[in-house]
Amino acid sequence: MSKQNIYDNEVFFESFKDNRSKDVNFNDCIETPIILSMLPDLHGKKILDIGCGMGQHAKQYSDMGAESVLGIDISENMLKYAKENNSADNISYKRMAMEDIETIDQKFDLITSSLVFDYIEDFEGLMVKIHTLLKEEGKFVFSMSHPIATSWDGVYDRYTRTETGERLYANLRNYNKEGLRKVKWAVDGYECYHRTVATIINALIKAGFTLEECRESNISDDMREKYPDVFGGTIHRPDFIFFRCRKGK
């Protein structure tokens, strides 16, 4: 099974880091407020953050009262940045692929993951491993790219536009064709996996989770009007999907 590590490609990493550190970006303005609003009280909780990247969320969870946060990621570049910029006494970072989390020998009150599951080939298998790593009644809160977004195969523009480039509507193509997508995103040959909403939900149910909440990303009209080049497309489709699940009935 392939494990892509595109964040250790220097061109991709620099491009991601530039975008992620802009004041106005999709992570801070869209993903973060939604995932934080879906979390339980973190006081005294042992947390595993899968695909912790540069550690922004691990630091937020630590600041919100978590007992401990273990952040795992496959990328050396991302972990180096996390250790240098988002450290705390109760945070540990470890280089590990999400495909290997069954080797972790502790259980967690909460498992989180932000925008990482786009890269997993065996989503169903990963959900079972996460369920096993949770304590009874533990929570699992995650975001991933919305299937309407991952459906894109790079052949046509994501949007149909006016002659001046204004986004008229989002294009949807090959939604029902699941599997690997290889597209150009900062570099040629960027790989992610597309699966339908039903496939995601059924994998969660099959692993034994109780679904508590599902959200789709959106942003305020004010932000769309203020930053039309960045957020103009968000009126037409959600970029991210979010779930909060529980281990147990």
Ligand SMILES: C[S@@+](CC[C@H](N)C(=O)[O-])C[C@H]1O[C@@H](n2cnc3c(N)ncnc32)[C@H](O)[C@@H]1O
């Ligand atoms: C879009 S970034 C998100 C980072 C962070 N969660 C955030 O919200 O800022 C995706 C992260 O997933 C990590 N990743 C990709 N494939 C992985 C794998 N197989 N195992 C663990 N981490 C992986 C990447 O290295 C990268 O740090």
